[in-house]
Amino acid sequence: MTISEKILAEHAGLREVEPGQLINARVDLVLGNDITAPIGIEEFRRTGATKVFDPDKIVLIPDHFVPNKDIKSAQQCQLMRQFAREQNLTHYYEVGEMGIEHALLPEQGLVLPGDLVIGADSHTCTYGALGAFSTGVGSTDFAAAMITGEAWFRVPETIRMIYQGKRRPWVDGKDLILYTIGKIGVDGALYRAIEFTGEAIANLSMDSRLTMANMAIEAGGKNGIIAPDKLTKEYVQSRAKRPYKFHYSDGEAKYIQTIDIDVTRIEPQVAFPHLPSNVKPISAVGRVVIDQAVIGSCTNGRLEDLRTAARVLKGRKRAPFTRLIIIPATQEIYRQALKEGLFEIFLDAHAVISTPTCGPCLGGYMGILSKGERAVTTTNRNFVGRMGHPESEVYLANPAVAAASAILGRIGGPEELGVAA
Amino acid sequence: MIPVPSVVKLVLGGFMIYKGRAWKFGANVDTDAIIPARYLNTTDPAEMASHLMEDIDPKFLEKIQPGDIFVAEENFGCGSSREHAPLAIKHAGIACVVAKSFARIFYRNAFNMGLPILECAEAVEGIHQDDALQVDSETGAIENLSTGKTFKAQPIPLFMQQLIESGGLMSYVKAFKMKSE
Numbered sequence: 001m002t003i004s005e006k007i008l009a010e011h012a013g014l015r016e017v018e019p020g021q022l023i024n025a026r027v028d029l030v031l032g033n034d035i036t037a038p039i040g041i042e043e044f045r046r047t048g049a050t051k052v053f054d055p056d057k058i059v060l061i062p063d064h065f066v067p068n069k070d071i072k073s074a075q076q077c078q079l080m081r082q083f084a085r086e087q088n089l090t091h092y093y094e095v096g097e098m099g100i101e102h103a104l105l106p107e108q109g110l111v112l113p114g115d116l117v118i119g120a121d122s123h124t125c126t127y128g129a130l131g132a133f134s135t136g137v138g139s140t141d142f143a144a145a146m147i148t149g150e151a152w153f154r155v156p157e158t159i160r161m162i163y164q165g166k167r168r169p170w171v172d173g174k175d176l177i178l179y180t181i182g183k184i185g186v187d188g189a190l191y192r193a194i195e196f197t198g199e200a201i202a203n204l205s206m207d208s209r210l211t212m213a214n215m216a217i218e219a220g221g222k223n224g225i226i227a228p229d230k231l232t233k234e235y236v237q238s239r240a241k242r243p244y245k246f247h248y249s250d251g252e253a254k255y256i257q258t259i260d261i262d263v264t265r266i267e268p269q270v271a272f273p274h275l276p277s278n279v280k281p282i283s284a285v286g287r288v289v290i291d292q293a294v295i296g297s298c299t300n301g302r303l304e305d306l307r308t309a310a311r312v313l314k315g316r317k318r319a320p321f322t323r324l325i326i327i328p329a330t331q332e333i334y335r336q337a338l339k340e341g342l343f344e345i346f347l348d349a350h351a352v353i354s355t356p357t358c359g360p361c362l363g364g365y366m367g368i369l370s371k372g373e374r375a376v377t378t379t380n381r382n383f384v385g386r387m388g389h390p391e392s393e394v395y396l397a398n399p400a401v402a403a404a405s406a407i408l409g410r411i412g413g414p415e416e417l418g419v420a421a
Numbered sequence: 422m423i424p425v426p427s428v429v430k431l432v433l434g435g436f437m438i439y440k441g442r443a444w445k446f447g448a449n450v451d452t453d454a455i456i457p458a459r460y461l462n463t464t465d466p467a468e469m470a471s472h473l474m475e476d477i478d479p480k481f482l483e484k485i486q487p488g489d490i491f492v493a494e495e496n497f498g499c500g501s502s503r504e505h506a507p508l509a510i511k512h513a514g515i516a517c518v519v520a521k522s523f524a525r526i527f528y529r530n531a532f533n534m535g536l537p538i539l540e541c542a543e544a545v546e547g548i549h550q551d552d553a554l555q556v557d558s559e560t561g562a563i564e565n566l567s568t569g570k571t572f573k574a575q576p577i578p579l580f581m582q583q584l585i586e587s588g589g590l591m592s593y594v595k596a597f598k599m600k601s602e
Contacts, residue, residue: 022580035461039504042464047595065462072462079464122502122526138504138530144594152580186449187496191525220496222525275449362458362501381500383451386458390476 002158002253004193004225007133010247011116019157019256027057029111030145031119033101034062036138038076040120041083043143052087053149059091059110059119060084061101064358069365099330099356102126102214102298106206107330109239113228113246118142118151123298123380125221128213129206130236131228131246136217156222157256158193159184163200165264169421170414172308173208174300174378174398176200177215178269180261182279190220192256195249200263201226206235207304214299215380218276268413270376271396274384282401282413292375293318293406294387295399296327296354297361300378303333305399310342312403312414313349319409324351325367331356349406363387369394376405438557439516439537440566441488445550448494452501452527456509469505470512487514490556492548494520498527504534511536517556519563519574521545532581533590539563544572 001009001016009017011025032040037060044052052058060080065073084092091110098104102123105111111127117134118124120142127134137151145151163176181188194216201209209226216224226232228246236244267281295301295309306328318324326346328334334356337343346353360367361379369375369388374395377387382394395411404414414421453476460472474481491497491510497520498506507530510518517537531538537558544563548554553566561574584590 022578035458036502036504038464039508043591047591049594070462076462076464120502122500124502136502136526138502138507138526138533140504140533140590141529144590147594154578186499187522187524190496190522217526220499220524362453362461364458381451381453383453383500385476386453 002193002195002249002255003131003227003247004133004158004195004223005155006247007114007116008153008155017155019155021155022152023155024150024152025116026149027118027145027151028115029057029059029117030142031059031061031101031105031117031121031124032142033064033121034066034073034077034080035064036120036142038079039139040143040146041079043140044146047147049147052089052146055088056090057149058087058089058146059105060089061093061098061104062095063098063100063356064362065364066095066098066357067355097331099333100298100301100358103302103329103333106130106210107239107332109236109241112236112240112242112244113232114244118145122217123214125216125223126210126214126298128216128223128225129209131226131232133223133225135223154191156191156193158195159189160195160197160255160258161261162258163196163198163261163263165200165262167200167263168267170268170398170400171266172398173204173211175266175269176263177212178271178276178279178396179266181215181219181277182269183261184219184259186218186275186277187220189216192221194219194221194224196224196226202229205304206231207302210302211299215276218380268398268401270401270411271382273382273393273395276380276382276396285411288374288395288411290322290376290405290410291373292323292325292367292369293402294325294327294360294367294375294377294379295402296325296329297358297379298329299380300399301327301329301333303336305378306333306337306342307340309399309403310345312400312417312419313351313407314345316349316407316417318350318406322406322409323367324349324406325354325360326351327354327357327359327366329356360387376402376411378402438555439488439490440553440555441490441516442486443490443492443548443550443552443554444485445548446491446493446497449496449499450493451499452503452506455498455506456503458501461503461505466508466512469509473509473513482513485513485515488516489514490516490554491518492520492545493518494545495522497523499524502526502530504530507531507534507536517558519544519556532584535589539574541572541574544574547572
C-alpha cells in the first residue's frame with residue numbers, strides 16, 4: 001500500500017484498502033474557519049445535536065476576514081466564538097493568538113504524522129508535508145464530522161512525483177509545485193493523491209515542503225503527501241503533545257502514474273493569469289509592470305519565506321507607486337521575524353507589515369486590486385477577480401521573486417538585482 | 422461504509438426529471454467565479470445566490486430562469502472548498518449541473534447539498550448555449566430537446582445514490598445521533 005492508503009486503512013479499522021474503495025474513517029482533527037464554520041455550525045444545530053464528539057479534536061480559527069473587515073464578518077466570527085465557548089473547545093484561536101490555519105496547525109503541533117485530518121478549507125492538504133493524510137471538505141462534511149468524529153472517503157489512486165537533482169539558486173518549494181501544476185494541469189491530479197518523492201524533496205526545508213503540499217489542490221489533488229524523515233522528526237518532536245506514527249509506502253505499492261522531474265532544469269516560476277497552471281520560467285516573463293506585491297498566505301507566509309524576502313529587500317526600496325504588503329502567517333512567525341530584525345528591513349523597503357490574515361489572497365481585504373491593476377503574489381490562486389476587480393491580474397511566484405519584483409516595479413528575479421543566493 | 426437506511430426516502434434534491442435551458446461554460450470554472458470571496462461573509466443562501474457568476478456577467482441573475490441547467494467543460498467548481506458555491510447555484514434556481522468533470526470538493530459538496538450533478542463529456546459536446554434540455558438524474562439520461570439527441574451520463578456511484586436517497590449527509594448524521602443517544 002501507499003502511505004495514503006495505509007493511513008486511511010488504519011483509521012477505517014481495516015488491514016488493507018485499495019483505490020476506489022469507499023470507507024468510513026475516524027478523523028484525528030476537524031478544522032473550520034470564519035468562512036466555512038458558520039455554515040457548518042448552523043447545520044450542526046439544525047440536526048438537534050448538542051455536543052461535539054470531542055472538544056479536543058475540533059479546531060476553529062478565525063483567519064480569513066480578521067480582525068473583522070466589516071459587520072457581516074464580525075457576525076460570522078461571533079457565531080464561531082460563541083460555539084467555541086459553548087462547546088468548550090480546546091483549540092479556538094482568538095485574534096492575537098491565531099495565525100493562518102495551515103501555518104498555525106503544524107507550528108503548534110496540532111497535526112502530526114500519520115493523522116487523518118479533514119478541514120473545511122481546500123488548503124487543508126498542507127499537512128501532507130508532515131506525512132499526514134489531510135484533505136479539504138465543505139461545511140456539511142465539517143458539521144457531520146463534528147458530531148460523529150468520522151468521515152467517508154473514496155480511497156484515491158496515487159500519482160508518484162519523483163524530483164531528482166539539485167535546485168538552482170532562488171528555487172524553492174513554490175517553484176517545484178508551480179512547475180508541477182504547469183506540467184500536469186489544474187485537473188491533472190483530480191480525485192487523486194499526489195506523493196512527492198525523490199532527492200530534491202529530501203533536501204527541501206519543512207517550510208518549503210508545506211508550500212508544496214499546500215498547492216496539491218491546485219492540481220485537483222485530494223491530498224499531497226511526503227513520507228516522514230529525519231527532518232520531519234526534528235520538526236514534530238518538540239511540538240507534539242500526543243503520540244504520532246510514521247507511515248511509508250511499500251516497495252510494491254501501486255501507483256496510477258509516476259512522473260519524473262529533473263529539478264536542475266527548473267528556474268523560478270511565475271503563474272500568469274488566470275490559472276495556477278499557466279506558468280513560465282522567470283527568464284521568459286518579459287516586461288510585466290506591477291502595482292502591488294504580496295508576501296504571505298498559507299502557501300508562503302512562513303519564516304523561511306520572510307527571511308528570503310528580507311535577503312532580497314535588504315538595503316533596497318520598493319519601486320515608487322508600488323505597494324509591498326507583507327503578512328507573517330502566525331503570531332509566532334511575526335514575533336520571530338521581529339526578533340531577527342526582518343521588520344527593520346521591510347520597513348526600510350517601504351513595505352507594510354500586516355497582522356496574520358488570509359486577507360488579500362482571496363480578495364477579502366488588506367490589499368484589494370482596482371480595475372486593470374496587477375499584483376505579483378506568493379499566494380496560491382490567480383483566478384479572475386481573486387484579489388479584487390474582475391479586470392485585475394494576479395501573478396503567482398515565490399517570495400524572492402515577489403520581493404525582487406516590488407523593487408523593480410515589474411516582475412523579475414533577485415538575480416537581476418545582483419543579490420547573492 | 423456508512424450504513425444508509427433504505428427506508429428513508431428522498432427529502433433533499435432526490436432523483437427527479439429536470440427540464441430547462443442550457444447555460445454553457447468553459448473549463449475550470451472556479452469557485453471565485455461562481456461566488457466571489459468578497460461575498461462569503463454570510464450564511465444566507467438567498468444572498469449567496471444573488472451574487473451567482475457576478476464577475477463573469479453582472480446581469481447573470483436577471484437572465485436565468487428557475488429550472489435552467491448549467492453545462493460545463495472539465496473541472497467545474499475548482500478552487501475553494503466553499504459550500505457557498507453549490508448553495509448559490511441551487512438557491513438561484515439552477516436545477517442541475519452537467520460537466521465533463523467536477524473538482525473533487527465541489528463534487529462532494531454538491532451531493533451533501535442535494536444539488537444534482539452529472540458527468541458526461543459527450544453531452545457537453547452536444548449541447549449549445551440556450552438548447553432546451555431534459556435531464557433524468559436517476560437514470561443519467563440527458564436529452565437535448567433542441568437537437569433530439571440523447572446522452573447517458575456516468576452513473577452516480579451507488580454510495581452517492583444512497584446518500585441522496587437518504588436525504589443527504591445530515592439526515593444520516595441525525596440518524597447516527599438518535600442511535601447514540
